[in-house]
Amino acid sequence: MxxxxxxxxxxxxxxxxxxxxxxxxxxxxxxxxxxxxxxxxxxxxxxxxxxxxxxxxxxxxxxxxxxxxxxxxxxxxxxxxxxxxxxxxxxxxxxxxxxxxxxxxxxxxxxxxxxxxxxxxxxxxxxxxxxxxxxxxxxxxxxxxxxxxxxxxxxxxxGDFKYKSNSFRQIVMFSIGSGIAALYPITRSIVDDETEFTRIHLIAGFQSVAQVPLKKELRSLADYWNFKCTIQLSQLNGILLNHIITSKFIIKLHA
CATH class of the missing domain: 2.40.30.10 (Translation factors)
Known part of the structure; x- marks a missing residue:
């Protein structure tokens, strides 16, 4: 503040x-x-x-x-x-x-x-x-x-957090549930900056695929060279995942 x-x-x-x-x-x-x-x-x-x-x-x-x-x-x-x-x-x-x-x-x-x-x-x-x-x-x-x-x-x-451009070579972010709301705008600001060389790996946990929010936004971020997203799930509920998995947008079942 x-x-x-x-x-x-x-x-x-x-x-x-x-x-x-x-x-x-x-x-x-x-x-x-x-x-x-x-x-x-x-x-x-x-x-x-x-x-x-x-x-x-x-x-x-x-x-x-x-x-x-x-x-x-x-x-x-x-x-x-x-x-x-x-x-x-x-x-x-x-x-x-x-x-x-x-x-x-x-x-x-x-x-x-x-x-x-x-x-x-x-x-x-x-x-x-x-x-x-x-x-x-x-x-x-x-x-x-x-x-x-x-x-x-x-x-x-x-909140006093303020990211300084190119402070790190790579940042790994972790979130559970709605905690992704705080990390998404930070990630967005980094990948939208053409002078930024920091790589972002966002690891977010949810109960099921149906509960994963911002799917469209996360897939859009995955188009950037310096962003990767891994979604950790506690259950699959029989839902097919092929339509939302890419090499940079990965969903895993956490045993």
Missing amino acids: SLNNYNDNNDDDRPKTPLDEDCCGSGCIPCIFDVHKTLLKEWESRKTQNVKVKTSNNLLSPLSYKVFIITDISETSEDYFLVYLKYSECETKNDINLYIEPGQHVILHSWSKSRPYTPISWTCNSLVFLVKLYKQGEFSSRLKNASIGSAIDIRGPY
Whole structure:
């Protein structure tokens, strides 16, 4: 989390103290007050060192919720679905865009509950989330059955991870279930960079082929010379795999 991506829209760049009602009371991690303490500490440290704090015109804010509208919901596999959200205002100013580092997450708030999610893709004013539907999960169930046009509050982004181009010759990534949501945008940013020479091997675990999300997206990544994907399964359920296996997109049964 850094003030470099924080914009208070005031002449005073000191992080604005949240109001008591800004806390939703849902036990968010991080809580908006914890975020403020972190940003304030960083601001005070830079001020003491006479370092000018840079701000950016980010549509998102770690200290306040912004209203986004659900534009589409679509299934991507068994128990997984995609949620498409767009900033509620009809137009955004030319100098204000949605900024997020690959792998960072945001907080979604609705129905008096909050949950952290990592967007798998985004534009200057929209976000796409991969969500796992849990049988006893109230938030994911409500999100799956939400009406198009419903409002969702979002704040963030959070997370200090930032990949530096060509830092490694090869990166092996591991994920289980919905954890692939955090790794996919990082992988995408690497393979889309023509100056990048790092090789990526993504190893993802799922219960069955039917539960593997983002199949189309993973096959697309496999077309790149520096990407390979291995899917580890705990069961096959008698499903034929020939139509989705390539030399760089491999599915294995884990005994």
